[in-house]
Amino acid sequence: MKNEKAKHSKNVKNNKAIKIICIIIFIIGIVLLSLYIYNSYKQNYQHVLDSIKIDENDITETKTERMLQLEELKKQNDEIVAWLDIPETKINFPVLQAADNDYYMTHTYNKEYSKDGSIFLDKEYKWEPPSSNLMIYGHNNKNGNMFQELLKYQEEKYYKEHPTIRFTTVQEDATYDIIAAFFSRVYYKNEKDVFRYYFFINAQNEAEYNDFVNNSKKASIYDTGKTATFGEQLMTLSTCEYSQENGRFVVVAKKIN
Numbered sequence: 001m002k003n004e005k006a007k008h009s010k011n012v013k014n015n016k017a018i019k020i021i022c023i024i025i026f027i028i029g030i031v032l033l034s035l036y037i038y039n040s041y042k043q044n045y046q047h048v049l050d051s052i053k054i055d056e057n058d059i060t061e062t063k064t065e066r067m068l069q070l071e072e073l074k075k076q077n078d079e080i081v082a083w084l085d086i087p088e089t090k091i092n093f094p095v096l097q098a099a100d101n102d103y104y105m106t107h108t109y110n111k112e113y114s115k116d117g118s119i120f121l122d123k124e125y126k127w128e129p130p131s132s133n134l135m136i137y138g139h140n141n142k143n144g145n146m147f148q149e150l151l152k153y154q155e156e157k158y159y160k161e162h163p164t165i166r167f168t169t170v171q172e173d174a175t176y177d178i179i180a181a182f183f184s185r186v187y188y189k190n191e192k193d194v195f196r197y198y199f200f201i202n203a204q205n206e207a208e209y210n211d212f213v214n215n216s217k218k219a220s221i222y223d224t225g226k227t228a229t230f231g232e233q234l235m236t237l238s239t240c241e242y243s244q245e246n247g248r249f250v251v252v253a254k255k256i257n
Contacts, residue, residue: 045093048073048109049083064173070094071170073109080109081127084119084136085166090149095136097121105139116145124201131202132209133234134167140239140249147239151249153181156222163224165253167235176235176253179213179227180220186246195219197250198238206230216252228254 052069059065066083073094074080082095094109096118104120107113122135138147152158165176187194195215203209209230217227228234233255241247 048094064168066168067170067173070168074170077109077111081121081169083168085168086162087164087166089162090144091147093119093146095119095121097123097125099123101137116141116143119146122201126202130233133200133202133212133236135198135201135236135238137238140241147237150237150239150251151241153251154221154249159222159224165235175256177226177256178251178253179224180216180252182216182219182221182250183241183243184219184248184250185244186248197236226254232257
């Protein structure tokens, strides 16, 4: 009888221990899932736009909701010049432009320090009249933030699923067609006959513009079947790529008129 009571007591304790372990595992699972959702949410800056409420009566054909949201966001920091969004990806961020190309490598849109940095436009780009090429940079962060997902354009299938870029300023809400995606690197000064795509901001003439487009198409991993002609606004997205020293991965697009 005593043995049966002892066995029963032991079983009860074991069951309690199993229940406690299960509860702990469940709680850990919930915490990990919450962190994953939180991080995914933070990586995509849509929540910044969602926090800005716009009167629907102010939205028109020439003034979209996002343009109005950007106007409000610029009141927090006038160095916010645009919003960049590749639909159905994590690339959905404000674009900053400072007097140098260093500050937003380590600061957020609200000027807080962050190793993730921001998506930023080259300081040499001029808005009036507009330069030929929006040269835009972003880190390739291991946490999946900023331009890390840009490297998915290595696959033609991914390009076909995400062929356009939305680029919003306070003046317009525009769409860009991707025309090329390629690997590159930062070249040494003594290297000759190389394509230094990162120097192209404004074409001095039609030949210079065409050289950039042709070199981009030639370097592209696959043929998008699209190109650009002199006078069309270009956009270049650039991020680090670690298969080679000072490697870069680049996506070039043109504005749809």
